Structure formats: structure tokens, C-alpha cells
Amino acid sequence: MTTQPTSSENGFSLGALFRPLRQALQNPVIAGIALIVYLIFWYLILSSLSRQDPLFPLKSMLAFPPLVLFPFLVIGAKLDGRFKALLILAVLFIVIPLVGMYDSSYFELVIQICIFSGLALGLNIVVGFAGLLDLGYVAFFAVGAYLWAMYTSNVDTWFKINDLLVPASSFYLFLFFGIIVAAIGGITLGLPVLRLRGDYLAIVTLGFGEVIRILAVNANSPTNFTNGSQGLDGVARPPSLPFLTELITRVETSLGIPINNAQSLSQQALFYIIAILIVALIIVIARRLDNSPIGRAWTAIREDEVAAIAMGVPLVRMKLLAFAMGASFAGIIGVLYASKQSFVSPESFSLNQSIGILAMVIVGGIGGIRGALFGACVVTLLNLQVLKNFSLQINNWKNIDAVIPSWLVALLVFAVVGYVLFLVVRALTPLLISLARRLNQNFNAQQIRVIVLVPLLIVVAINALQLPSFRFDDWPTQLEPAKYERLVFGVLLVVMMIFRPSGLLPEPRRKMEMQESKSTQASVPANGGKE
Amino acid sequence: MVSVRSTTDWLYRYVVFPVGQMLIFIIGAGLVVSVLAYLLAFLFPEPRPNIILVDQINRQLPGMLIAGVSLGFVYAMIALGYTLVYGVLKFINFAHSEIFMFGSVIGFEVMRRLDDTGYMQGWNPILLVAFIVLWAMLLSGLLAVLIERIAYRPLRGAPRLVPLISAIGVSLFLTDAVRAFQAITRNEFNLTYPTIDLPWLKNPIPLAFGETTVNVRVTSIIIIVAAVLMLVAMNYFVNGTKLGKGIRAVSQDMSTASLMGINVNYMISLTFFVGGSFGGAAGALFGMNVGTVTPFVGFIPGIKAFTAAVLGGIGNVTGALLGGLALGMIESFLNGILVYFPALGQRYTDVFAFSVLILILIFRPSGLLGERVDEKV
Structure with missing residues (x-):
């Protein structure tokens, strides 16, 4: 139920957390060492994966992309051009x-x-x-x-x-x-x-x-x-x-x-x-x-x-x-x-x-x-x-006949439905405020969101808790992500x-072109010719 | 808008004129295509041994004409969606073919649900068709509005390629979203309309044309009647109501229209609703006609309807009608005649539609x- 300003403050504090790290990476020596460590780390992970592991697809899915995207990290880093080329050649040919x-x-x-x-x-x-x-x-x-x-x-x-x-x-x-x-x-x-x-x-x-x-x-x-x-x-x-x-x-x-x-x-x-x-x-x-x-x-x-x-x-x-x-x-x-x-x-x-x-x-x-x-x-x-x-x-x-336990199902459903409800309520806030005015109640945006969302979320939670656990055998055969x-x-x-x-x-x-055309094209703005 | 003085004037303007126009288009397209067919028969009298092309054409002509008209109306209804949106926003709504597909899937869902209740056979045929088509229209129209709101409105004023790419994305997304929905609820994608339970819909009506008898499909008649009704209503809406006037104003000049107190966004949403609901209706009628639809059913009719819209002159409502009828007629004739040419065969019908498109463009x-528009510098 965070309103927009607090969420942006969150983003700010996260950025502050990473700032020393980012500053350290401006140093070419540290950046070079970090990249080499990164490369070795993912290589070790990938070479240790075994196909017998039932979680192999998931692990390989998480471990391989970082290795393939490594050259782009190298290009973006502040390093000597020759060292960059060396790193890219190393990842490509070794x-x-x-x-x-x-x-x-x-x-x-x-x-x-x-x-x-x-x-x-x-x-x-x-x-x-x-x-x-x-x-x-x-x-x-x-x-x-x-x-x-x-x-x-x-x-x-x-x-x-x-x-x-x-x-x-x-x-x-x-x-x-x-x-x-x-x-x-x-x-x-x-x-x-x-x-x-x-x-x-x-x-x-x-x-x-x-x-x-x-x-x-x-x-x-x-x-x-x-x-x-x-x-x-x-x-x-x-x-x-x-x-x-x-x-x-x-x-x-x-x-x-x-x-x-x-x-x-x-x-x-x-x-x-x-x-x-x-x-x-x-x-x-x-x-x-x-x-x-x-x-x-x-x-x-x-x-x-x-x-x-x-x-x-x-x-x-x-x-x-x-x-x-x-x-x-x-x-x-x-x-x-x-x-x-x-x-x-x-x-x-x-x-x-x-x-x-x-x-x-x-x-x-x-x-x-x-x-x-x-x-x-x-x-x-x-x-x-x-x-x-x-x-x-x-x-x-x-x-392996895996099952998602019912509490996890409830949590997932609650998270998804709750988030959608939050988005809907946020979009409808002006309407809700004017409705409340009709009933001679004055609320600000945050109050009205809480008043509307909390009962809804409680209903969703009660219903979600009653859901059964999910067996992967019930996954529809036609719902194959690869397709x-x-x-x-x-x-x-x-x-x-x-x-x-x-x-x-x-x-x-x-980038310049796209921004320029967005700001200069004379046309009716998306928020309507009315406002 | 000229004020309408009397009932006769009204009738002429909104009923007689559009229907007459349709009749002229049908007759014109039919005549042109028939002449071409006989010309072909004159050039290749015997494409295969023991087959006289003229006799075959004589025998099949009425059937091909009726099939061509019904196909043409389906294309015209889809083409309207392209042309209306193009008129207002000057961009090609790539996702319109998927709205057509959505309409056909909605038609299936509604009909299957009715069938499950077990009372469908007892319904009045006209009421049943109207019920299905109205549902398809409503939901497809709403979907079109939603798409515009989410994927096109934030991009208004961006370079021309940007909304086009977004539309392509929406089109891909819709195909797979419908597919995923069907996978979860039904675990298959071939959606067969339960027309088997409706004998009046399944059995063709024999009609005599001179010596030959043609079995006319009931669905062809439904499509023709429904399309004529809807197109007349559409003509009234665009040319005879205040909202239609608003749409025309927006399509002529968006910023001036907004200065005149017209809510441009509302008009654009309305245009999408009207275009989408026509696409949806065409989808449901098409689904009833072919019997089985899939989430991929939209692409080919969509591109052909686009061809029709371009053939008639994109942005021009009458042009969409003419283009649709002409293309439907041509395609129906090609289907009938290409069989006799072993080197080509029916499989190249689709290539033909693309070639027409490329040649016109x-x-x-x-x-x-359409009118020639000069490039503004």
C-alpha cells in the first residue's frame, strides 16, 4: 500500500546502497579483477551443474545468461581497450x-x-x-x-x-x-x-x-x-x-x-x-x-x-x-x-x-x-x-511428482491478485474520492485506498487460504512455455x-531522435485535448 | 451534416442509398469477375483433357457468386476496422486481425456455453445468431478500446514506426494469450462451434438457377443479411449522428477538432470500439461459417481484409466495402477455377491476395x- 513518493524513496536508498560499489568499479584495477572473478565464478557454477539434478534446467537457466552477457559488461566497464579485447577473446575462445x-x-x-x-x-x-x-x-x-x-x-x-x-x-x-x-x-x-x-x-x-x-x-x-x-x-x-x-x-x-x-x-x-x-x-x-x-x-x-x-x-x-x-x-x-x-x-x-x-x-x-x-x-x-x-x-x-504446498499457492495467489487489486484501486482513486464526497465524507487519496483495499485484501486472503495444493501433474500439457x-x-x-x-x-x-520527436511533434497530447 | 427534412429523405439517405450502393458494388464486382472468368475460358478452352472450362464456369457461376459475396462481406467488415482507425490515427492497426480472431473465439465460447445448457436447439434462429454476434461485438469492441488505451495512447505523437511496432507486439501477445487461456481451460486450441446440434444451420438450402441447382449454405445467407444490416447501421452512425460527426471531425483534423470542444480521446476510443465490434462480429460469423477456429485464425483474413481496405482506398469507408466485395469475389472465383489448372492449383490463392496488395500499393x-495525398514537407 505504498504511495508513489515512498516507493521512489525506496529506490533512492537502494541506489545509495550501491553507490560505493559503483564508485569502486570506476577504478580500472578493481573493475578488471571484479570481471575476472565474475567470469571464473560463473564458469565454476556452470561446470559443476549435473544433468541428473532435478533442478538442472532452472539452475542452468539462471547461470548461463550471465556468462553470455559478459562481453557487454566488459564493453561497458572503464578499462583499457586492449584488456577489454583480451577479456572478450578469453570468454569467446576459452x-x-x-x-x-x-x-x-x-x-x-x-x-x-x-x-x-x-x-x-x-x-x-x-x-x-x-x-x-x-x-x-x-x-x-x-x-x-x-x-x-x-x-x-x-x-x-x-x-x-x-x-x-x-x-x-x-x-x-x-x-x-x-x-x-x-x-x-x-x-x-x-x-x-x-x-x-x-x-x-x-x-x-x-x-x-x-x-x-x-x-x-x-x-x-x-x-x-x-x-x-x-x-x-x-x-x-x-x-x-x-x-x-x-x-x-x-x-x-x-x-x-x-x-x-x-x-x-x-x-x-x-x-x-x-x-x-x-x-x-x-x-x-x-x-x-x-x-x-x-x-x-x-x-x-x-x-x-x-x-x-x-x-x-x-x-x-x-x-x-x-x-x-x-x-x-x-x-x-x-x-x-x-x-x-x-x-x-x-x-x-x-x-x-x-x-x-x-x-x-x-x-x-x-x-x-x-x-x-x-x-x-x-x-x-x-x-x-x-x-x-x-x-x-x-x-x-x-x-518427480512435485507439489506446490497449499500455503505457497495461497501466498502466490494473494500476491498476484493483491497487486492487481492495488493497481486497479490506484487507477480508480479519483473516482473513489468523488464517490466519497457524494456521501459527505472527505478522504485523501491514501486514506481511501486503505479503506477500499484492506477489506478486499482480507477477502482475497480468506479465499486464497482455502485453495488446495497444486500438483504438477495437473499442469495442462498444452501450456508449454517453450511454445x-x-x-x-x-x-x-x-x-x-x-x-x-x-x-x-x-x-x-x-536516443536524441526519439526524445526530440516525442517533445516537438505537434499533436493532441495523450491526456486528451480537454485538460 | 445537412439537416434531414422528411422521412423519405431520411430513408433515402440512410437506407436506400447505402443498400443501393452495396447492390451496385456486388453487381459490378460480379460482372467484372465473370467477364474475366469467361475470358480465361476463351484463352484456355481445355486446361485439362476432357474438361471444358466454359461448361464448368456455367455450372459453378451462381455458387461462386454467392460464396464470393459472403466472403466479401466478411472482408469488408474487417476492412472497416482498419480503415476507421487509419482515418482517425493514420496508422495501421496490426492487432485488428487478432480482434477478429478474438471475436471468433468469443462466438465459440458463447455458443458452447449455450449448448451446454441444452436449450440451444429451442432458440429462435435469428435470436440465437443475434445473441452470439452481439456478445462477440461487445467484447471485441471493449478489447479494441483496451488495446488502444494501453498500447497506442501513450505512443501518440511518437515516430510512425513506434505505434506500428507496438501494434505488432499486441497482435502476437493476443494470439498467445488466447492460446494460453484455451490451454488452461480446455487444453486444446481447435475450437469447433457446436453447429452440429443445429440442423437448420448445417443443412444447405437448394436454390435453382435455370437448369443448375446450387446448394447455398445457411451461414452464407446469415453473413450477407447480418453484414447488410450492420453496414447500414454503420452508415447511419457515421453520417447521421452527432458522434459520427465527431469521428469524422477528428479524422479530418485532430487538433482543430479538439479546439472545437470535441473530446478527441473519447472519439478515438469510440472509433476503436466500432471498428473492433465490426471485426468481432465478422469473426463470430466467420467462425459459424467455417465451423472450427483456432487462435491463429486471424492472420490470413486479417491481411486479406487489409488488402481490401487498401484496394478500396484506406481511410475511406465506402472503399473498404468495395474492396472487400471485390477481393471476396476474386478469391471465390480463383478457388473455383484454379482447380482446373494443374500447374497452379488452389494453394496459390493466398499468394494471389498478397500479389494484389503489392501491385496496388x-x-x-x-x-x-481514395484521393491522392501529397507528402507534406
């Missing part, structure tokens, strides 16, 4: 591979994060740099993926029948083909939509993405190209490197990890290295673009198209370049994805995927490279780690737009 | 009835 050796699912996850980072960086060029909202971005990802899959899959498609299959070693060549083909796709999309902007562009690109997906579903007859909705499986992987296998075996023996799958682990490690290199390449290109005349032309187009034309920005060329660059990143990532999954189906290229990538760009901070990477990490972790592990955890609890990624994306998008439209790690320039 | 972004 700690994460080591953790991956203990449990290869972490490898898998980090590769997925790299894949989505690449996609987010590509979409960031189109949406963030040039301001063209593209909801069909995943189509270019599909183009890259299908390009490699069609030439190497073991399904009897037109390519196999005509003996057009290529050896697995041509993977590296196809990474470049993926770039070229997807860039051509980007220009093909870009040409007809040059005149459109904003909402219309979003809808047309959405339509384009759906058309590509429907084509992939239906291009199995009369000639079989994509094998329809069954997808192409047995997609080739690049040949594994023997020295990598040897290295992994050696490290595993010296650390005392039981060697069970050095071969598949070295395959994973190879993908991991390729993915890291591709993302690094994309980051370099994106940074160079951002700081070039091209990047400035994109900014000009984003902020005011008409003014940009007037200033002599070659609009057609710049827009097409933005589409082509964004698409080419998706294309190379698509080839990697097809090869890594070894299976490609239209399911992976739905509108949801496009919106997921958009959510990454927006969560991190639209228009910034660091933001796009951060968003990709956060959203991928949420989607593939948190939700999935939550599902696994519920399954585990089901298997509710849309809920997460949806809430993320709305909440970000309302509270932090410039993202969690905003670029200074974008 | 590129060549005539203002739509059939």
Missing part, C-alpha cells in the same frame, strides 16, 4: 568452449545466438540505419538456407535427379554465393517498393516474406525443388577438421571430462568458430558502413526522405544498397544455418521469425550495432534458454515501445 | 476510391 565441452547444449545455444546476432545486425541495417521497416526479412535468410540445402540435401529433388549436387567442401564457396544470391533478392524486393514508406512498406515486405514461404511450401510439384512442407533433410556439413577433434580430446582428458562425443563436439566447435568469424565480419562491415558517407546518407533518408533528396542523396541507390546489404547478411547466415541444422523447412521462415528478429533489434536499441547484438543475445536466450528450460523444469517436476515465444515477443515489443523506444543499449544519436 | 497506393 570459457564458452570449455563450458560447451561439459554440456554441448551450451555450444548449440551460443551458435544460435551468433546466427541471430548476424540476422539482427542485417535487419538493423535496413530498419535501424535506413529506417525501412522490413517485416519479411526472414525471406532472405530462407534464400540462403535453401540455396545450400537444395544443392546438398539427400532428398530426391530436381537437383539430385539432375546430378547437380555439390560436395560438402564447397560450403565455404557457398557462403559467398549466399551473399550474392540474397543480395540480388534484396534488390528484387527493393526495386518495386522504392516509393513506399512506413506502414505500407511493412505490409508489402510482410507479404513478400509470406510469398517466399508459401513458394517454399508449394514448390514440390510439378517439379520438386524444396520438398514442400516436409523440408529438406540431410543437408551437408563442412568436413570436420581432424586437429580440432584431437584438441578437444586432449582438453577433455586433461580436465577429466568423460570423452563421449569428440567427433560431434568438434563439428559443433567448427560451426562455432565459423559463426563467430561471420558475425565478426558482419560487425566490421556494419561499423564501417555506419561511419561512411553511405551510413550518413541512410541516416538522412531515415530522418527525412524529402530533405535527403533535396540535399542530393541518391535515394534509389541508397535504398537498394540498404536492402542488398541487409539481405546479404541474412543470406550468408542462412547458408550457415542450413548446414548447422542439417534440415531446412518452411516452418523456420515464418512471420514470427521475422518479428522475433525485429524484437531483437528493438530490445537492444534500434540503429546501434552493440544494441542489435545485445538484443539478439537477450531475445535468443529468452526464447531458446529461459522458456525451453522452464518447460523442461516443469517436466522434471512432473516426473509461447509469441507472448514474450509481443510483451517485449509493447513494453519497449512504451517505456524505452530507444532500446536497452541506445545509440546516443537515436 | 506500387501502382495506385491511394486505392480505387
